[in-house]
Amino acid sequence: MKYVDEFRDPKLIRQAADEIRRLARPGRHYRIMEVCGGHTHAIYRFGLEGLLPENVELIHGPGCPVCVLPMGRTDDGLALAELPGVIFTAFGDVMRVPGTKGSPLEHKARGAEIRMVYSPLDALKLAQSNPGKHVVFFAIGFETTAPSTALTLLKARQLGLKNFSVFCNHVTIIPAIRAILDSPDMRLDAFVGPGHVSTVIGCRPYEFIAQDFGKPIVVSGFEPLDILQSLVMILRQLAEGRSEVENQYARVVPWEGNLPALRALEEVFELRPYFEWRGLGFISQSALKLRDEFAEWDSERRFDVPGIRVTDPKAAQCGEVLKGVLKPPQCKLFGTECTPERPVGALMVSSEGACAAYYHYVHRLAEANAAAGSLEG
Amino acid sequence: MCLAIPGRVVDFVAETPQLAVVEVSGVKRQVNVDLLRDEPLGPGDWVLIHVGFAMSKISAAAAEEQMRMLQMLGEDLQAMEEIAGYQFGRDPS
Numbered sequence: 001m002k003y004v005d006e007f008r009d010p011k012l013i014r015q016a017a018d019e020i021r022r023l024a025r026p027g028r029h030y031r032i033m034e035v036c037g038g039h040t041h042a043i044y045r046f047g048l049e050g051l052l053p054e055n056v057e058l059i060h061g062p063g064c065p066v067c068v069l070p071m072g073r074t075d076d077g078l079a080l081a082e083l084p085g086v087i088f089t090a091f092g093d094v095m096r097v098p099g100t101k102g103s104p105l106e107h108k109a110r111g112a113e114i115r116m117v118y119s120p121l122d123a124l125k126l127a128q129s130n131p132g133k134h135v136v137f138f139a140i141g142f143e144t145t146a147p148s149t150a151l152t153l154l155k156a157r158q159l160g161l162k163n164f165s166v167f168c169n170h171v172t173i174i175p176a177i178r179a180i181l182d183s184p185d186m187r188l189d190a191f192v193g194p195g196h197v198s199t200v201i202g203c204r205p206y207e208f209i210a211q212d213f214g215k216p217i218v219v220s221g222f223e224p225l226d227i228l229q230s231l232v233m234i235l236r237q238l239a240e241g242r243s244e245v246e247n248q249y250a251r252v253v254p255w256e257g258n259l260p261a262l263r264a265l266e267e268v269f270e271l272r273p274y275f276e277w278r279g280l281g282f283i284s285q286s287a288l289k290l291r292d293e294f295a296e297w298d299s300e301r302r303f304d305v306p307g308i309r310v311t312d313p314k315a316a317q318c319g320e321v322l323k324g325v326l327k328p329p330q331c332k333l334f335g336t337e338c339t340p341e342r343p344v345g346a347l348m349v350s351s352e353g354a355c356a357a358y359y360h361y362v363h364r365l366a367e368a369n370a371a372a373g374s375l376e377g
Numbered sequence: 378m379c380l381a382i383p384g385r386v387v388d389f390v391a392e393t394p395q396l397a398v399v400e401v402s403g404v405k406r407q408v409n410v411d412l413l414r415d416e417p418l419g420p421g422d423w424v425l426i427h428v429g430f431a432m433s434k435i436s437a438a439a440a441e442e443q444m445r446m447l448q449m450l451g452e453d454l455q456a457m458e459e460i461a462g463y464q465f466g467r468d469p470s
Contacts, residue, residue, distance in 0.1 A: 008445075038379050045450055065379075091428070092455075118458075119429025121409060121465035144379055148430045151411055196379050199425070199433045222446055251439050252425065258433065261412045351452070352379065 007046075007224055016228035017051040023235035030056045031187060032234060033324060035177060036194035037064030037352025038222055044357040046224040056231070059324035060354040062176045063194050065141045066093050067322060067346045067353045068277045069169055072308040074099040077138045077167050079306050080299055081112045087130060088114045089123040090138035096349050100310055104138075120152035120166075127156075127164035134163045136299050139170055143200040146170040146288060147261035150268040153290070156297050167299035168289055171275065173197050174205050175286035179277075181213050185325060190234040192227065193219035195249050200265075202257025203245050210243040221249040268294055278312065278346070279322030318345035321354055328358040335363055381425040381432065382447070382456045383440035384408065388420060396466055399426065402444070402457060407466020429463050 007013045024030060034040060040060045043049060049058060062068050078099050081088035088104065095105045095116050108114035113133075117123050120137050127135035139149045149166060156164050173194060180186050193206055198219045209217045216237035220230035230248045237244060247253055268291060275287030290298040299305065312318055316333050320326040328334055328347070338344040340356050347353035351360075384399035395411040397418070410418060410431045418424075423440040424431035435443070447453040 036379070041450060117464075118462040119465060121429050122463065125465045141379075144432070145428055147412060148409075148428045151409065151430065196381055196425075196427065196432070222450075223442065252433055252435055254433075258412055260414050261432075264412075351450075 009225060012225055013051070013228065016225060016232055019232045020051075020056060020228065020235060021053050023232065023239050024053050024056050025239070026055070028055060030189050030235070030238070031059055031324075032056065032190045032192060032231065033059040033061045033180070033188050034192040034220075034227075035061040035063045035173065036192075036197065037067065037350065037354075038195065039192055039220065039227060040064070040354050041352050041357045042222050042224065042227060044361040047361070048224060048227055051228065052231070056235075059188065060321075061180070061191075061324070062277065062280060062322055063142065063173065063197070064347070064350050064352040064354075065145070065169075065171065066097050066350045067318070068171065068176070068279065069097070069140065069346065070276045070278045071099060071310040071312065072276070073169055074104075075101070075308040075310060076305050077136075077169075078104060078107050078112070079308070080136050080167060080303055081107055081114055083303065085133055086113065087126060087133050087135045088112065088138065089117045089126060089135060090114075091118070091140065092116050093350050094138055094140060096343065097346050098343060098349075100308075120149050121155070124152050124156060124161070124164055127161055128159070131163060134165070137164070137166050139166045139168050141170060142173050142194075142197050143261075143265070144196040146269065147200060147258070147264050150261075150264040153268050153294055153297055154264065157294065162296070165297045165299040165302050166290065167305075168269075170269070170288040171277070172271075172286055172288065173201075175283050176277065176280060177206075177209065179280050179283045179286070180323070181209070181215070183323070186323065188215065189238060190215050191217040192230050192234070193217045193245075195219065195221055195253065198247075198249070198253045198257070200258050200261045203247050203253065203255050204257075206245045210245050214243045216243050216246070218246045218248050219253055221252065267291075276309075279319035313344055316345045318347050321347055328355040329363065331355070335359060379427070380447070380452060380456055380459060381427050381443065382460060383435065383443040384424055384426050384431075384460070385440070386410075386418060386420050386422045386424060390466070397431070398466075399424065399431070401426070401460045404457060404460050406460050406463045408463070409465075426460070429465060
């Protein structure tokens, strides 16, 4: 419990940790998945696993957009970047994601016109100020980010902008959770629900988890106390034999979600019949594509996208880590061939990836302690 | 990727009402507030910003908490880079 005093409310943290210990029945093992990569980051950063009893295990879920994107999609995007007259734009997280022939940053170093943007609206502006070029925006993210792409596309249509298109890689969280629940090797007791995705979709879409699968899910904030309180709420449901959707993060997440955002998604996007997820394989109706009315702004229809399928580097076990079957350090490449400086898989790229989070907050600390120990010895 | 940055609305852009001038730790940038069109929004209100869009209206206390959270996660500099890096709004200097 060495971290407790560093928290803002050490007393409340201690109370929550005590309550978790009280509720977790000895002899039962609890496997609870936090769906969102932001939660994974916070859990490692604050060493929250150290506050939990041994029989409460946190499984890191698929909620890190760059981590679940198969390498072939990055290659497809980079094939667009190599077309003459194209400016390829993407968020910072995407810039370091490895493709077969290197990351977007490496392609940029080799001369491709690649720019990092902080908003899809910046990509749109780039198209307006470069009428002789075509700007492709590599769109990625769950429902948190997809509405911003939708509004940007509505704006492009309103402006009649001809030299802008979106290479859409938006995915939706519910089918991924369903795939995990349907997977025979996943034995989970409950979920910590994503915070920011839920500001858009609300809490209702999670009801099938409670009703059809009998598992509790608690939508959670990102503070250490939020996450611990969510675990208390989950364990209380399990102790009382309940399975419900509860909202611990009501100060930010409205139960019904954000209706203008949902309307924009509905207007611009439709579900793809299926989409490949790294680690989870093909999941039906789990990703978004542009509706026919927006075909003009759809990179996949304007250009000949190669549709590359790449199997992950054989030794990398990203898939197993993504499904929670392996912990990050159990991967053969972890910390040796795959590091945040030279990532082999995307889980090592994003701060929301389980491997990067584990590497920064557990692995480095352990190495530093070992070094200090050997100096003292 | 899923950075949610707290900012305070200080003004609106006259000819484009879907844009608001938002201040984050002293840096003012235009942010799209179209997703909050269903609720009243005025100067002094706090919002959570994600990739140039205000995603939700929050209390001042929640905003303060979120900023501290970004600091604790070591994401505060990245958040400020993002806010300062938005190109789509004219600098309301």
